[in-house]
Amino acid sequence: MLTVLLRILRRDLLLAWRRRADVAGSLAFFVIVCTLFPLGVGPEPALLRSMAPGILWVAALLASTLALNRLFAHDHADGTLEQMALSSAPLPLIVAGKVAAHWLVSGLPLVLLAPALALQFDLGSEAAGALTWSLLLGTPALSLLGAVGAALTLGARGGGVLLSLLVLPLSVPVLIFGAGAAGAEPGDATAAASLLLLGGLLTAALALGPWATSAALRIALE
Amino acid sequence: MTHLEGTTVSASHTLHTVRHAGGGKRWLRYAAPQSFFPLAGRAIPWLLGAALLLAAVGLYLGLVAAPPDRQQGDAYRIIFVHVPAAWLSMVIYVAMAIWAGVGLVFNTRLSSMMASALAPTGAMFTVLALWTGALWGRPTWGAWWVWDARLTSELLLLFLYLGFMALQAALDDSRRADRAGAVLALVGVVNVPVIYFSVQWWNTLHQGSSLSARGASMAPVMLHGMLVMTLALWAYAIAAVLQRLRCIVLERERHTDWVRQFYVESKR
Amino acid sequence: MSLQVHQLACARGERHLFSDISFELQRGEALWLKGSNGSGKTSLLRLLCGLGVPLSGEVRWNGQPIRQLREDYHRELLYCGHAGAIKDDLTAWENVATASTLAGAPCSLEQAVNALASFGVAAEAELPARALSQGQRRRVVLARLALEPLPPLLLLDEPFVALDAGAARTLCGTLDRHLSQGGMLVYTTHQPQLLKARRLEQLDLDRAREALAC
Numbered sequence: 001m002l003t004v005l006l007r008i009l010r011r012d013l014l015l016a017w018r019r020r021a022d023v024a025g026s027l028a029f030f031v032i033v034c035t036l037f038p039l040g041v042g043p044e045p046a047l048l049r050s051m052a053p054g055i056l057w058v059a060a061l062l063a064s065t066l067a068l069n070r071l072f073a074h075d076h077a078d079g080t081l082e083q084m085a086l087s088s089a090p091l092p093l094i095v096a097g098k099v100a101a102h103w104l105v106s107g108l109p110l111v112l113l114a115p116a117l118a119l120q121f122d123l124g125s126e127a128a129g130a131l132t133w134s135l136l137l138g139t140p141a142l143s144l145l146g147a148v149g150a151a152l153t154l155g156a157r158g159g160g161v162l163l164s165l166l167v168l169p170l171s172v173p174v175l176i177f178g179a180g181a182a183g184a185e186p187g188d189a190t191a192a193a194s195l196l197l198l199g200g201l202l203t204a205a206l207a208l209g210p211w212a213t214s215a216a217l218r219i220a221l222e
Numbered sequence: 223m224t225h226l227e228g229t230t231v232s233a234s235h236t237l238h239t240v241r242h243a244g245g246g247k248r249w250l251r252y253a254a255p256q257s258f259f260p261l262a263g264r265a266i267p268w269l270l271g272a273a274l275l276l277a278a279v280g281l282y283l284g285l286v287a288a289p290p291d292r293q294q295g296d297a298y299r300i301i302f303v304h305v306p307a308a309w310l311s312m313v314i315y316v317a318m319a320i321w322a323g324v325g326l327v328f329n330t331r332l333s334s335m336m337a338s339a340l341a342p343t344g345a346m347f348t349v350l351a352l353w354t355g356a357l358w359g360r361p362t363w364g365a366w367w368v369w370d371a372r373l374t375s376e377l378l379l380l381f382l383y384l385g386f387m388a389l390q391a392a393l394d395d396s397r398r399a400d401r402a403g404a405v406l407a408l409v410g411v412v413n414v415p416v417i418y419f420s421v422q423w424w425n426t427l428h429q430g431s432s433l434s435a436r437g438a439s440m441a442p443v444m445l446h447g448m449l450v451m452t453l454a455l456w457a458y459a460i461a462a463v464l465q466r467l468r469c470i471v472l473e474r475e476r477h478t479d480w481v482r483q484f485y486v487e488s489k490r
Numbered sequence: 491m492s493l494q495v496h497q498l499a500c501a502r503g504e505r506h507l508f509s510d511i512s513f514e515l516q517r518g519e520a521l522w523l524k525g526s527n528g529s530g531k532t533s534l535l536r537l538l539c540g541l542g543v544p545l546s547g548e549v550r551w552n553g554q555p556i557r558q559l560r561e562d563y564h565r566e567l568l569y570c571g572h573a574g575a576i577k578d579d580l581t582a583w584e585n586v587a588t589a590s591t592l593a594g595a596p597c598s599l600e601q602a603v604n605a606l607a608s609f610g611v612a613a614e615a616e617l618p619a620r621a622l623s624q625g626q627r628r629r630v631v632l633a634r635l636a637l638e639p640l641p642p643l644l645l646l647d648e649p650f651v652a653l654d655a656g657a658a659r660t661l662c663g664t665l666d667r668h669l670s671q672g673g674m675l676v677y678t679t680h681q682p683q684l685l686k687a688r689r690l691e692q693l694d695l696d697r698a699r700e701a702l703a704c
Contacts, residue, residue, distance in 0.1 A: 034669060219398060
């Protein structure tokens with residue numbers, strides 16, 4: 001059973017590799033949004049430093065939501081999704097493999113880029129570290145949650161905008177705990193507590209997300 | 223032995239036969255749209271009457287009988303609409319999720335239609351709660367909007383309602399719309415406590431302004447007033463939802479004989 | 491082993507495609523679904539897979555409803571739909587390997603190439619599917635039928651479309667072998683094919699709907 005998950009993961013990574021340009025798009029979006037905020041609020045360093053965790057988190061949230069369209073759309077269009085629904089392996093497992101590949105391609109790069117962008121906002125190294133950890137825990141949760149939205153809106157009119165409308169309100173807890181962990185004073189109890197809560201959300205998303213997503217996929221395939 | 227009925231198909235009757243549960247549970251008959259329709263029609267005027275009566279009593283209690291607040295004067299009286307509206311917006315969301323879940327699991331059409339009917343009314347109450355919250359905020363805290371935990375959660379609840387309605391509107395197949403909406407509503411209802419908790423957390427983290435107006439204990443008449451207003455709004459909500467549900471039933475079942483019959487009779 | 495369909499009804503949006511379809515399929519038997527475009531052949535096949543919930547009626551595998559069997563039933567069937575499940579960015583053999591992985595029996599490169607060879611596209615094994623012609627793509631789709639072992643129930647939607655005579659012969663041979671080994675087949679096609687099934691039934695959905703309308 002694990003072989004199926006790994007093979008699906010490998011297949012999706014292979015496909016993403018062969019379409020590298022698509023993938024780079026959401027990363028570029030992340031960087032652009034982070035650049036827009038200082039242009040909007042002014043370059044004052046103290047202000048930017050205090051806003052940085054929130055800005056980076058919102059940008060990561062938006063970039064991650066933007067990439068969700070790609071998760072099931074191609075497979076749905078060429079009939080592979082039906083084969084996945086008819087597989088002898090449980091559909092939640094296949095979904096988990098796809099979401100894992102999606103995170104590796106769309107979420108992990110954001111995490112890796114975050115320290116560099118934190119420099120742009122003059123965040124201290126401790127704060128940048130907290131931010132990176134929070135993104136590391138938070139972006140998988142966003143992918144898992146977003147997968148449910150992507151499955152629900154498969155082939156629906158209004159596509160990406162509808163997906164954002166559904167996913168963004170549900171992602172608010174992840175945003176709050178993530179930005180809270182990133183923005184707290186180093187050594188403050190709230191930082192650790194926020195990270196723990198974020199971890200809790202990730203665990204819940206891991207347990208329930210693939211299952212809800214497969215239910216939504218089967219509904220979309222009816 | 224194989225026999226193919228493909229070549230000699232017996233025409234089945236209309237696919238919308240009323241389902242009769244075995245064992246004579248009469249109320250289950252109303253699970254079919256055809257039986258439910260006239261019943262709802264009869265109930266609506268009574269509910270509206272009850273709503274008007276209760277609203278009159280509630281408003282009297284709130285606007286006249288209750289004493290002015292020591293700090294806020296008469297401005298606080300808006301809570302007699304604000305709090306019931308907020309309560310109802312949350313109750314309706316849960317009810318919507320329950321009906322949608324029932325429709326998903328038991329495959330009953332009317333339950334899903336009920337969920338679709340509940341959504342706009344719930345959204346309306348959320349808007350009412352937000353609007354009255356703003357009206358309350360202006361004289362009390364000097365701002366039209368404050369990012370306190372409750373108001374922010376209400377706003378997010380409004381987005382959840384809008385998302386549900388948008389999803390159902392975007393899917394053409396009514397069956398898929400019902401089932402996808404059900405999954406969304408169930409995911410939402412599980413998330414609502416999480417969202418509420420996280421917003422509270424966020425608020426205390428950033429030292430939100432102290433605006434729990436129910437700091438001191440409330441005078442009993444205020445509590446009575448709010449309860450009566452809640453019942454009034456609840457009666458109105460049920461009436462509005464039933465009316466909308468009747469419209470949805472007519473639209474979905476427009477190909478059946480009984481709807482055609484109803485249409486012909488209503489023309490006379 | 492048997493597939494039983496009991497008073498199946500299906501609707502697509504507002505249109506009622508068919509109702510009261512019943513039949514039973516035993517080992518070695520094939521069922522040919524006929525009907526004009528839009529008569530519900532693909533919908534019926536999908537209902538047999540379990541991809542949709544019928545308006546009424548039931549599909550049973552060995553006496554048990556497929557709704558309850560879920561993955562156990564999926565293990566016993568292979569469905570080739572219209573869309574073919576071919577990814578443009580994967581090579582031909584990678585596509586076959588993915589199909590076998592999803593079927594639960596991952597295959598090696600050699601096995602995938604052999605399967606492609608039996609349908610005459612071994613030379614294109616390393617080419618991305620994007621570079622293949624329509625006929626070659628169809629052969630890659632069908633190559634998964636050459637992977638052993640085949641599940642007992644085959645559900646094929648328009649398998650003969652875009653195939654030349656040679657490929658059609660290979661496909662007939664594969665299906666005949668499957669049926670003679672006790673497999674079952676439900677398929678749709680607009681061309682009459684001669685399969686040596688123990689029993690070859692036909693189900694005409696147009697006639698079924700006409701009988702319902704009057």
